[in-house]
Structures are given as structure tokens and as C-alpha cells.
Amino acid sequence: MQLKINSDISLLDIKRDLSHDIKNGKLKNSYSYEINLIYKIIHEHSNYEDFQWSLFSKDIKFVKQNLGSLLLEISFLDRSLVWDCMSVLSRYENLYKRRHQIAKKYLR
Secondary structure: OOOOEOOOOOHHHHHHHHHHHHHOOOOOOOOOHHHHHHHHHHHHOEOHHHHHHHHOOOOHHHHHHHHHHHHHHHHHHOHHHHHHHHHHHHHHHHHHHHHHHHHHHHHO
């Protein structure tokens, strides 16, 4: 399993779609435009959704490596997203830790 961006991605189209969603009130979070853009790419324009459940069953090193690689690809699309990609990686690390804490407490 390797996370990767879809080959037919158009960053301009994604930005236009995101701006439209924001303008029409479809986004109900307080994240910045850049963070929302990164999440939109991850969830709608990569293979993340196909692997997310199996990904989080792996160890943290594997998860960080795969998500880091995906976020690096995103930062290559737009260099201004580098710091925001690092922030998103940190959020996914925290999500991983919370999921495993809950699993240890209630499922195992």
C-alpha cells in the first residue's frame, strides 16, 4: 500500500471547487483555506479513502511515512502549502494516537 495523488489532478479545478463550497456555506469548519485544500486533495483526489482503515491498523512509523509521502506530493503541487502539510501530518499523528488509545481501552 502506498498513498498517492490521482494522476489526473488539476489543482486549479480543486481550488475553484473549494472556493465555491466555501462561498455557498458547504464547509462548516474553522480550518484555513489551505488546510481545507489539503484535506480536499487527500480525501477526494488520492487513494487515501481506499486505505484509511487498514492504514491506521499499522504502526505509527508506517503511517507517518505514508502520510508524509502523500503530503510531500501535495506540497510539490503548491509550495505555499508546505507548512500547512506539516500541520496536517501532526493532526493525523494525533488522530492515530487517539484511535489506538480508544482501541486499547475499549476493544482489546
